[in-house]
Amino acid sequence: MYVSDCIDINSAGHLTIGGCDTVELAKEFGTPVYVIDENEIRKNLRTFRDSMNEYYGGNGLAVYASKAFNCKEMCRICAQEGTGIDVVSGGELYTALSVGFPAENIVFHGNNKTYSELCTAVENGVGRIVVDNIDELETLSRIAAEKGKTAGIMFRIKPGIDAHTHDFIKTGQIDSKFGFALETGEAMEAVKKALSTPNVKLRGLHCHIGSQIFDIDPFELAAKVMLELFKAIKDETGVELEELNLGGGFGIKYLESECPKPYGEYMKNVSAVVREYCNKLGIKMPFVLIEPGRSVVGAAGITLYTVGSVKNIPDIRTYVSIDGGMADNPRYALYRADYEIVCANKANEDRSEIVTVAGKCCESGDLIQENTKLQKVERGDILAVLSTGAYNYSMASNYNRIPRPPVVMVKDGEARTVVKRETYEQVSANDI
Numbered sequence: 001m002y003v004s005d006c007i008d009i010n011s012a013g014h015l016t017i018g019g020c021d022t023v024e025l026a027k028e029f030g031t032p033v034y035v036i037d038e039n040e041i042r043k044n045l046r047t048f049r050d051s052m053n054e055y056y057g058g059n060g061l062a063v064y065a066s067k068a069f070n071c072k073e074m075c076r077i078c079a080q081e082g083t084g085i086d087v088v089s090g091g092e093l094y095t096a097l098s099v100g101f102p103a104e105n106i107v108f109h110g111n112n113k114t115y116s117e118l119c120t121a122v123e124n125g126v127g128r129i130v131v132d133n134i135d136e137l138e139t140l141s142r143i144a145a146e147k148g149k150t151a152g153i154m155f156r157i158k159p160g161i162d163a164h165t166h167d168f169i170k171t172g173q174i175d176s177k178f179g180f181a182l183e184t185g186e187a188m189e190a191v192k193k194a195l196s197t198p199n200v201k202l203r204g205l206h207c208h209i210g211s212q213i214f215d216i217d218p219f220e221l222a223a224k225v226m227l228e229l230f231k232a233i234k235d236e237t238g239v240e241l242e243e244l245n246l247g248g249g250f251g252i253k254y255l256e257s258e259c260p261k262p263y264g265e266y267m268k269n270v271s272a273v274v275r276e277y278c279n280k281l282g283i284k285m286p287f288v289l290i291e292p293g294r295s296v297v298g299a300a301g302i303t304l305y306t307v308g309s310v311k312n313i314p315d316i317r318t319y320v321s322i323d324g325g326m327a328d329n330p331r332y333a334l335y336r337a338d339y340e341i342v343c344a345n346k347a348n349e350d351r352s353e354i355v356t357v358a359g360k361c362c363e364s365g366d367l368i369q370e371n372t373k374l375q376k377v378e379r380g381d382i383l384a385v386l387s388t389g390a391y392n393y394s395m396a397s398n399y400n401r402i403p404r405p406p407v408v409m410v411k412d413g414e415a416r417t418v419v420k421r422e423t424y425e426q427v428s429a430n431d432i
């Protein structure tokens with residue numbers, strides 16, 4: 001039943017996370033509440049950081065993709081662990097800069113960054129702006145010229161790889177809104193143009209082939225395809241690009257039945273391919289970046305809810321309604337995402353019932369999970385949805401004017417709030 005090392009059951013039969021009793025956490029902080037384990041986050045960051053040292057001889061940087069979970073404390077933790085941060089909006093960039101995160105180690109993504117976002121990035125010296133299209137290259141060059149700066153850039157390339165994952169989150173193929181196509185020659189043209197564009201420095205190329213990928217093969221294939229492009233660029237222009245960014249997308253355990261490979265294994269295998277291909281193609285080993293998001297925080301977090309009504313529709317299904325839903329976790333509504341759910345105060349009991357866990361929003365589609373195993377529950381019980389550390393808080397909305405839940409960080413049995421619960425005043429603060 002456990003999906004990560006930080007989850008356990010104590011002698012009271014209650015679910016624990018980071019040594020904290022979840023039933024006590026629900027009492028102290030109220031529900032719904034996101035709870036995330038600091039040690040687990042740091043452990044994952046260190047795995048990626050250390051593997052850059054081990055497999056690339058330190059000639060690389062692990063960059064946390066903060067769209068999975070971004071708040072000031074998370075940015076501070078990344079700074080302390082010596083990883084980079086990848087941001088995809090002015091808001092994420094602002095958050096990282098506001099805690100003094102070193103701009104050189106910020107990677108800025110997005111298929112349609114606004115003028116003001118690009119200005120902020122250039123002014124603050126963001127190390128790598130990942131340029132998505134020619135229009136953006138030209139805009140960036142103008143902005144950098146006006147400010148008397150040179151912008152460090154990478155290009156986002158569509159390597160055309162079909163990673164085995166959910167269609168909605170597959171981004172490596174030609175029909176994607178992200179990046180330059182490889183096979184049409186668009187990528188090569190863009191590289192040539194960048195090399196003669198003033199006030200930008202093309203540091204290298206980037207690809208991101210999708211998310212929640214369990215196989216190592218697509219990552220290896222992406223590395224090969226990208227290095228062949230490096231070689232073609234060298235042959236056509238004489239320029240050897242310095243950096244290769246292989247993106248993120250490493251799968252995590254949502255279900256008991258899933259068995260992701262240890263992240264070190266991806267790193268080891270892919271690095272072997274990179275080395276072999278550089279030798280074979282006669283190009284120098286690039287500085288390598290990776291961008292894990294989900295795999296850093298996903299299994300480190302859970303969400304706690306209180307059960308309200310339990311509605312049995314004979315021969316059809318049982319709805320267990322909770323005091324949150326699609327506003328704090330839209331992932332089931334968006335793409336039928338899988339989760340394990342446990343009754344936190346009955347964690348020792350068998351999950352003998354098959355139920356549908358429904359939210360409190362006014363949408364029939366506001367479900368967290370259908371036909372899922374759960375203990376026999378009643379009003380007042382505490383439910384824990386597991387592996388909600390990624391793409392839950394960061395995707396939360398105020399639908400139905402529901403205030404966003406707080407984020408509580410736990411560590412060695414201690415709990416502290418790192419994001420406060422929103423109030424109704426805050427939800428309506430911008431109303432005139």
Ligand SMILES: *Cc1c(COP(=O)(O)O)cnc(C)c1O
Pocket residue numbers: 065067068086109208210211212247248249250291292293294295
């Ligand atoms: C979302 C994203 C990531 C992180 O993906 P995960 O599946 O969370 O690891 C990395 N790089 C880019 C460009 C992304 O868009």
